[in-house]
Amino acid sequence: MKKKFYITTAIAYLNGNPHMGHALEIIQADCLARFYRLFGEDVIFQTGSDEHGVKIYTAAKNNNMEVKEFIEKYYQAFIKLYNKLNISYDRFCRTTSEIHENAVKKFWIKMKQNGDLEKSEYSGLYCIGCESFKVSNELENGVCPFHPNRELIEVREENYFFKLSRYKEKLLKIYENDEIQIIPSRRKSEIIGILNSQLEDVSFSRLKSKMPWGIPVPDDDEHVIYVWADALANYITNVGYESNMEEFNQIWPADIHLIGKDITKFHAIYWPAMLLSAKIPLFKKLFVHGFVTIEGAKIGKSLGNIIDPFYFIDLYGVDTFRFYMLKNIPSYDDGAFIENDLITVHNENLANDLGNLVLRVYSFIERDFNGKIPPIKAIKPEDEELIKNFHFEKELREYIDSFQINKALNRVWDFIKFINKYINEMKPWELLKSGQIDRYSTIVNILTQAIRTVAIYISPFMPNSSREILEMIGAPNFNTFNDIKFEENINWNIGKRKILFKKIEKIQTNQLQLFDFKVGKVINVEYHPSSSEIYLLTIDLGNNYKTICAKIAKYYKPQDLLNKTFVVLSNIKSREIKGVLSEGMLLGNIDPKSQTLKIAEIKGNPGEQIYIGDLEPIKSEVSAKQVDKLKIKVYDKKIKIQDKFLKTKTDFATIDLPDGIQLS
Numbered sequence: 001m002k003k004k005f006y007i008t009t010a011i012a013y014l015n016g017n018p019h020m021g022h023a024l025e026i027i028q029a030d031c032l033a034r035f036y037r038l039f040g041e042d043v044i045f046q047t048g049s050d051e052h053g054v055k056i057y058t059a060a061k062n063n064n065m066e067v068k069e070f071i072e073k074y075y076q077a078f079i080k081l082y083n084k085l086n087i088s089y090d091r092f093c094r095t096t097s098e099i100h101e102n103a104v105k106k107f108w109i110k111m112k113q114n115g116d117l118e119k120s121e122y123s124g125l126y127c128i129g130c131e132s133f134k135v136s137n138e139l140e141n142g143v144c145p146f147h148p149n150r151e152l153i154e155v156r157e158e159n160y161f162f163k164l165s166r167y168k169e170k171l172l173k174i175y176e177n178d179e180i181q182i183i184p185s186r187r188k189s190e191i192i193g194i195l196n197s198q199l200e201d202v203s204f205s206r207l208k209s210k211m212p213w214g215i216p217v218p219d220d221d222e223h224v225i226y227v228w229a230d231a232l233a234n235y236i237t238n239v240g241y242e243s244n245m246e247e248f249n250q251i252w253p254a255d256i257h258l259i260g261k262d263i264t265k266f267h268a269i270y271w272p273a274m275l276l277s278a279k280i281p282l283f284k285k286l287f288v289h290g291f292v293t294i295e296g297a298k299i300g301k302s303l304g305n306i307i308d309p310f311y312f313i314d315l316y317g318v319d320t321f322r323f324y325m326l327k328n329i330p331s332y333d334d335g336a337f338i339e340n341d342l343i344t345v346h347n348e349n350l351a352n353d354l355g356n357l358v359l360r361v362y363s364f365i366e367r368d369f370n371g372k373i374p375p376i377k378a379i380k381p382e383d384e385e386l387i388k389n390f391h392f393e394k395e396l397r398e399y400i401d402s403f404q405i406n407k408a409l410n411r412v413w414d415f416i417k418f419i420n421k422y423i424n425e426m427k428p429w430e431l432l433k434s435g436q437i438d439r440y441s442t443i444v445n446i447l448t449q450a451i452r453t454v455a456i457y458i459s460p461f462m463p464n465s466s467r468e469i470l471e472m473i474g475a476p477n478f479n480t481f482n483d484i485k486f487e488e489n490i491n492w493n494i495g496k497r498k499i500l501f502k503k504i505e506k507i508q509t510n511q512l513q514l515f516d517f518k519v520g521k522v523i524n525v526e527y528h529p530s531s532s533e534i535y536l537l538t539i540d541l542g543n544n545y546k547t548i549c550a551k552i553a554k555y556y557k558p559q560d561l562l563n564k565t566f567v568v569l570s571n572i573k574s575r576e577i578k579g580v581l582s583e584g585m586l587l588g589n590i591d592p593k594s595q596t597l598k599i600a601e602i603k604g605n606p607g608e609q610i611y612i613g614d615l616e617p618i619k620s621e622v623s624a625k626q627v628d629k630l631k632i633k634v635y636d637k638k639i640k641i642q643d644k645f646l647k648t649k650t651d652f653a654t655i656d657l658p659d660g661i662q663l664s
């Protein structure tokens with residue numbers, strides 16, 4: 001019987017649409033799962049959704065939606081993303097499912113029976129962004145470092161407390177002995193640091209009267225279980241814990257929990273302590289990935305700088321997207337998402353290195369051998385050299401076991417480059433001309449087998465392209481790395497010709513000409529009919545008026561805005577905001593010091609043209625997504641887009657924000 005190999009992702013919190021960070025984690029996990037299947041393990045790959053907690057509860061209320069309806073909307077969005085990304089998960093845990101809720105209650109009772117859950121009075125600062133209490137040394141400048149734009153809430157109530165402090169020594173020993181391995185190791189050092197500094201008991205319940213959206217505490221109607229205690233349990237509840245213990249004992253412990261660096265503490269401290277308390281074996285490895293950034297800012301929901309993964313997948317194709325994320329975002333560090341880099345790796349690595357190789361060999365077979373792979377006649381040492389290079393499974397296993405996906409990918413690419421070198425040295429196209437048919441036949445055969453080997457190796461990164469390559473060369477499918485072999489006799493016929501990766505043109509600077517900025521004068525301010533946070537601004541643009549919905553009522557009184565002139569993006573597609581069409585956009589952002597919103601201003605007459613550097617705008621309409629992709633930054637109180645300043649013929653646009661802040 002094959003060995004079970006259980007790998008999980010963190011479960012997605014359903015209070016918004018998926019962003020790049022979610023895409024990165026699920027692609028990494030899928031790649032790992034596919035590798036372990038190739039290694040011959042019996043893989044169980046689980047992901048899921050975290051569907052309780054304050055954030056969801058309040059967000060649903062703010063959107064005038066039933067909580068269930070709200071959750072369902074985002075659940076569907078995540079499923080859509082996972083389908084688009086070709087994610088091969090085997091199980092999906094929803095924390096509102098009956099199987100999960102029942103098992104969480106039983107898990108709770110086990111911890112309680114062990115004396116680890118007790119009621120006591122508590123007051124503290126709570127970050128809704130993290131869904132956790134914050135002690136003073138976790139704050140930076142009085143705010144949560146992960147959610148600097150959110151206010152901390154003072155909570156004072158009677159809660160059940162989990163006696164985390166009891167587990168301090170045990171946890172330290174666990175990490176000393178690498179009973180749980182944390183990769184990268186600097187994350188382990190951080191955890192040991194936290195364990196050594198202070199380990200207070202944690203509030204593990206919330207008052208139902210304040211926050212009803214959670215799993216009820218067994219035998220206590222007044223409390224619901226803390227969302228993290230509920231969510232972490234998904235790793236056991238959905239694989240049989242307390243519902244099918246035979247299955248559970250086969251699957252558990254998890255071999256890998258893959259998570260983001262912002263939730264290491266929950267997974268490396270709370271979770272093992274909970275398992276110890278309930279006398280459940282510990283998981284084996286914690287892989288901690290970094291953040292996807294745009295120029296240093298984390299891509300998350302709270303900061304509002306979301307970049308939509310769907311957009312890039314649809315534009316460039318799923319395998320290019322997967323390849324780029326796995327290659328250019330280092331597995332356990334932060335990495336910047338840069339669209340032009342994606343285009344570069346697509347053109348160089350996929351279209352040139354891989355696509356051309358496949359197409360060249362395909363063409364030899366199609367043109368000179370009637371579509372049938374020609375036989376081997378005699379093998380020379382230089383051929384043996386290539387055949388020997390088919391095998392580097394062990395190296396890949398080492399990279400994957402230590403969560404270095406990008407290194408595994410680069411190792412596969414070394415092989416592809418080696419094949420390209422072989423083809424350039426053998427010059428098969430000349431052999432035909434000089435009548436060396438036997439040699440030509442042998443080389444084409446070996447190349448075809450090398451390409452099949454490539455198809456197997458790239459399958460964890462790009463499953464679709466792998467399959468397409470196999471179809472093109474008519475090679476048999478594969479299950480594991482044991483199927484990598486060189487055969488003396490193969491009997492394959494090529495399939496349909498296909499361009500695997502078409503070259504993509506780089507984004508040119510003159511794309512900036514699409515954006516039409518104008519001086520706009522505010523001539524009327526009133527509240528949005530259904531929101532006291534949003535103003536409806538009537539903007540004079542010289543020869544016409546536009547309405548802009550601006551969520552700035554918290555920061556400005558109407559008289560502060562009236563008759564002022566601002567930078568207005570005048571050709572953005574109109575968007576409906578709570579029933580009112582917004583026909584333009586202002587530029588601004590929060591001042592990190594004063595926490596107030598600043599808006600870009602400019603002197604001039606209503607309707608006067610604002611230029612990006614010296615570029616003349618061209619007639620067009622731009623989407624919000626195109627605007628999101630613009631890098632609009634503050635520089636010396638002026639505004640820079642890429643390397644060009646925003647200005648009229650006579651004046652610069654200005655904003656009272658520190659350098660480097662991105663405007664949107």
Ligand SMILES: [Zn+2]
Pocket residue numbers: 127128129130131144145146147
């Ligand atoms: Zn936070």
